[in-house]
Amino acid sequence: MREFLDQVKANKMALTGTIVLAFFVLTAIIGPFFFPFDVMEFGNVEDILQPPGPGHILGTDDMGRDVLGYLIAGSRVSLLVGALATLLCMVIGTVIGIVAGYSGKAVDNILMRITDFFLVIPWLPLMMVLAAILGTSIWNIILVIGVTSWAGTARVVRAQTLSVRERQFVERTVSIGAGSGHIMLYHILPNVFPLVFASTILVAAAAITSETTLSFLGMGDPAHASWGMMLHYAFETGATSTGAWWYFLPPGICVVAVVLAFTLMGYAFDEILNPKLKER
Amino acid sequence: MDKKRIAKKLVYAFITIFFVLLFNFFLFRVLPGDIVSMLSRGGKATPEMLANIRKMYGLDLPWYQQFFVYLKNLSAGDLGVSFMYKKPVLDVIGARILPTVVLLGVAEIFAILIGIVFGIVSAWKRGKALDTGLLSTSLLLYSMPTFWLGMMLILIFCVYLKVLPISGMVTPGRLFVDQWAQLQDILRHMILPMICLTLGMIGEYAITMRSTVIDVLSEDYITTAKAKGFSDGYVLRRHAMPNAMLPMITLIAINLGMIVGGAIQVETVFSWPGLGSLMYNALVNRDYPLLQGVFLLSTVAVVFANFLSDILYEMVDPRVRSMGG
Numbered sequence: 001m002r003e004f005l006d007q008v009k010a011n012k013m014a015l016t017g018t019i020v021l022a023f024f025v026l027t028a029i030i031g032p033f034f035f036p037f038d039v040m041e042f043g044n045v046e047d048i049l050q051p052p053g054p055g056h057i058l059g060t061d062d063m064g065r066d067v068l069g070y071l072i073a074g075s076r077v078s079l080l081v082g083a084l085a086t087l088l089c090m091v092i093g094t095v096i097g098i099v100a101g102y103s104g105k106a107v108d109n110i111l112m113r114i115t116d117f118f119l120v121i122p123w124l125p126l127m128m129v130l131a132a133i134l135g136t137s138i139w140n141i142i143l144v145i146g147v148t149s150w151a152g153t154a155r156v157v158r159a160q161t162l163s164v165r166e167r168q169f170v171e172r173t174v175s176i177g178a179g180s181g182h183i184m185l186y187h188i189l190p191n192v193f194p195l196v197f198a199s200t201i202l203v204a205a206a207a208i209t210s211e212t213t214l215s216f217l218g219m220g221d222p223a224h225a226s227w228g229m230m231l232h233y234a235f236e237t238g239a240t241s242t243g244a245w246w247y248f249l250p251p252g253i254c255v256v257a258v259v260l261a262f263t264l265m266g267y268a269f270d271e272i273l274n275p276k277l278k279e280r
Numbered sequence: 281m282d283k284k285r286i287a288k289k290l291v292y293a294f295i296t297i298f299f300v301l302l303f304n305f306f307l308f309r310v311l312p313g314d315i316v317s318m319l320s321r322g323g324k325a326t327p328e329m330l331a332n333i334r335k336m337y338g339l340d341l342p343w344y345q346q347f348f349v350y351l352k353n354l355s356a357g358d359l360g361v362s363f364m365y366k367k368p369v370l371d372v373i374g375a376r377i378l379p380t381v382v383l384l385g386v387a388e389i390f391a392i393l394i395g396i397v398f399g400i401v402s403a404w405k406r407g408k409a410l411d412t413g414l415l416s417t418s419l420l421l422y423s424m425p426t427f428w429l430g431m432m433l434i435l436i437f438c439v440y441l442k443v444l445p446i447s448g449m450v451t452p453g454r455l456f457v458d459q460w461a462q463l464q465d466i467l468r469h470m471i472l473p474m475i476c477l478t479l480g481m482i483g484e485y486a487i488t489m490r491s492t493v494i495d496v497l498s499e500d501y502i503t504t505a506k507a508k509g510f511s512d513g514y515v516l517r518r519h520a521m522p523n524a525m526l527p528m529i530t531l532i533a534i535n536l537g538m539i540v541g542g543a544i545q546v547e548t549v550f551s552w553p554g555l556g557s558l559m560y561n562a563l564v565n566r567d568y569p570l571l572q573g574v575f576l577l578s579t580v581a582v583v584f585a586n587f588l589s590d591i592l593y594e595m596v597d598p599r600v601r602s603m604g605g
Contacts, residue, residue: 125574231431248428249432
């Protein structure tokens, strides 16, 4: 474990990613106390879409509210939705992957057919359709993202489970009478965990992108400001055509920064944990 | 090629499509707002009228019979009638296929070419400044939401520089001298969405190509070729590239299958009249027959693209054949 942490510290990509992420999480937690913002409130009519100036470092939005406050409030929602969706996705994917890999034969076959099905369907149309059916509350968005993104993880976890299953200690555990559930939980899971961890990070990047895209296309929760919702309103109220760059540039930059941070961390962890990559 | 294996993959593809149809069918039964509730919203329809409409649309049959009717209609090319356009769904979709295919086709070609070049150069100069630069650019493009890139392009080229039109495929209300002038107008409108789409796809191709080429370059036969005295360029062209192209084939085929889903963001931002913006409009207006039709088309396209990429991959890489696929 210590060796792993040392390697992480040495890897510049992982370090950059972690620092950027830490910065955003910190601002999300502390920020709203310094820059309070309520998405349900209106601002002053004279202040609509004002460029950055005294009192508003990032200008105002289409309702006359402070963009910086909006941005910080949005970071909370975007990060939270991303985190919960990732959690859901990883739980489903890992459970299915381990059960499929360990059980083999019929169960494996059925589970893999279902996984392939979800891998095949294009994600954005599927998410849009599900969001249309279920409605656009924030919990539904989390559910939609989680339920559509688990297939890749399941595949990877299953492959790893297949290899772990062949190891000697598993055979020994079976021979002393341990049940399948016990083996899957206490023996297989700890051994596939590093891979699951690296996969989680990349899934997080995709989850945040998905939430932003869905919100932009109008399927976000209006009661909760996220960066995607900011971009949605910026587009809808014509910020692009009137050149109100302060409204849509900051949230976009934040999304890119966070996704990039996750991606860098993900690739770095992949390099660290995958011995074949290290030799190159 | 082994006919039995192709047949087996074809069967799998059809089974998947069958499940897609089933999924599609049930998905839209669950949706709020079937035709009966839509028509009864005004409160003017009597119970007898509602019962008649039910019967007309076959909604009084048990679900498995409804499914057979659905399949039967499908095979006759009947995808229902769009609520918004009051025309058969198939016609509405048909009119929008070409703009999307053109946009995506051209963008794909550019993205593949540029992505391959970036990837190879990056891998060859691994660790040096050029690699870092190209890799960072690719990662940046990969992390960017495509629609946001579009918004920025609009800001730069339409608002500040004022050189390109903001949206649509043609300038509304304009009359053209001849076909050539009209084509020029369309091309002017196509530049920005195409750049946006291309940039969005380069990231993925460049990063994958770079990984693959790095893998290939570490193989023994490359060292042998270099030891034999072949020039760097020759080794790259004749030894490294052919082998590195294999995973790219799969990636390209899969992206081609995403004809509908892939362009939704770009088409919405630029109001390009293709399948992507059609799906978006159908969604916003809750036009369920249209939504169902576009969704079906996009999933079937992906299934077939995967099937073709599978076959193609086996034809190109003999190792897969002998391992039993």
